[in-house]
Amino acid sequence: AKKLYFDDLRQKFVDEYIIPTLKAGAVYQDKYPLATALSRPLIVEGMVKVAKKEKADALAHGCTGKGNDQVRFELTTRYLAPELKVIAPVREWEFRSREEEIDYAKKHNIPVPVTKTKPYSIDWNLWGISIECGKLEDPWNEPPEDAYQITTSLEKTPEKPEYITIGFEKGTPVSLNGKKMDTLKLIEKLTEIGGRYGVGRIDMVEDRLVGIKSREIYEAPAATILHTAHNELEKLVFSRDLFEFKKVVSQRYSQLVYFGQWFSHIKECLDAFVEKSQRFVTGEVKLKLYKGNCIIAGRRSLYSLYREALATYTSKDMFDHTAAKGFLEIFGLPSKLEGIRNKKESKWEI
Numbered sequence: 316a317k318k319l320y321f322d323d324l325r326q327k328f329v330d331e332y333i334i335p336t337l338k339a340g341a342v343y344q345d346k347y348p349l350a351t352a353l354s355r356p357l358i359v360e361g362m363v364k365v366a367k368k369e370k371a372d373a374l375a376h377g378c379t380g381k382g383n384d385q386v387r388f389e390l391t392t393r394y395l396a397p398e399l400k401v402i403a404p405v406r407e408w409e410f411r412s413r414e415e416e417i418d419y420a421k422k423h424n425i426p427v428p429v430t431k432t433k434p435y436s437i438d439w440n441l442w443g444i445s446i447e448c449g450k451l452e453d454p455w456n457e458p459p460e461d462a463y464q465i466t467t468s469l470e471k472t473p474e475k476p477e478y479i480t481i482g483f484e485k486g487t488p489v490s491l492n493g494k495k496m497d498t499l500k501l502i503e504k505l506t507e508i509g510g511r512y513g514v515g516r517i518d519m520v521e522d523r524l525v526g527i528k529s530r531e532i533y534e535a536p537a538a539t540i541l542h543t544a545h546n547e548l549e550k551l552v553f554s555r556d557l558f559e560f561k562k563v564v565s566q567r568y569s570q571l572v573y574f575g576q577w578f579s580h581i582k583e584c585l586d587a588f589v590e591k592s593q594r595f596v597t598g599e600v601k602l603k604l605y606k607g608n609c610i611i612a613g614r615r616s617l618y619s620l621y622r623e624a625l626a627t628y629t630s631k632d633m634f635d636h637t638a639a640k641g642f643l644e645i646f647g648l649p650s651k652l653e654g655i656r657n658k659k660e661s662k663w664e665i
């Protein structure tokens with residue numbers, strides 16, 4: 316290397332990647348909050364900036380040929396700088412295993428944070444940590460405690476729960492326990508608190524884009540807490556239609572992020588939908604952290620669609636029970652027609 320650029324992209328990561336993904340409710344295959352996947356297009360954005368400045372004609376990345384990350388790096392490069400060539404040395408060089416790579420590093424005095432007994436491949440950023448390899452490769456093995464980097468094992472978490480309250484404004488988390496807080500700071504704080512209670516450990520078998528099933532564990536206390544809280548607030552302020560439809564968008568959004576299509580017209584369109592959907596996602600969610608759990612303890616919003624007077628079973632009830640009769644007459648009509656028709660069929664059978 317002749318030159319090194321160092322750029323702190325954390326604020327950009329929060330504003331342009333994490334917050335939109337949180338608002339979208341995007342979690343791959345219902346478990347993985349996408350920390351690694353989200354960081355790739357951000358890294359390429361930074362690399363392309365440097366490449367242009369240095370008038371480079373190619374970008375290099377260190378991915379193997381069987382993972383998702385090569386796809387994310389290369390699709391983003393193609394989108395942002397189609398004129399740049401991509402070089403992937405690890406895909407072309409002679410290494411056949413992780414052991415060989417460790418030997419090579421040793422021989423050439425390259426310091427690496429892995430050993431043959433702790434050969435974990437670890438990717439770590441603000442939104443979470445991804446850990447694979449070693450004992451984890453057998454999906455029957457419970458993850459060894461030493462694989463986890465930031466969360467306390469359940470046996471050692473506090474015996475008493477901790478309550479926290481997260482405030483949202485139009486879908487963006489903006490406060491902790493009633494105190495305004497910059498979202499980056501909030502994520503760091505929740506990583507620390509959640510980690511202490513063992514919240515955000517995820518053990519998953521997932522489908523890679525290249526067709527391989529892989530077993531990976533994740534630690535994402537902040538992402539787990541914020542997705543749980545955000546989703547709960549949406550339940551309070553969304554209509555049933557919006558809630559159900561947004562689930563479809565969340566799932567598609569998570570695939571686009573996972574498959575490396577962060578920069579794409581379809582993702583831009585989904586972002587527009589998501590942004591509109593957040594209009595009333597303002598309010599607070601109270602959570603109880605205990606022994607790896609993140610439990611909803613309360614929610615409130617000025618824009619809540621919940622009406623106690625309609626839901627209550629007490630004398631304060633304002634719901635018009637007599638209206639239900641006519642409603643059932645009409646809503647139940649298709650069921651009645653089918654019931655009559657089915658009866659006829661069984662007669663023909665006789």
Ligand code: ARG
Nearest residue numbers: 351352383436438445446447
């Ligand atoms: N499976 C995750 C993804 O595709 C993480 C990949 C990187 N994992 C790692 N341990 N280096 O986004």
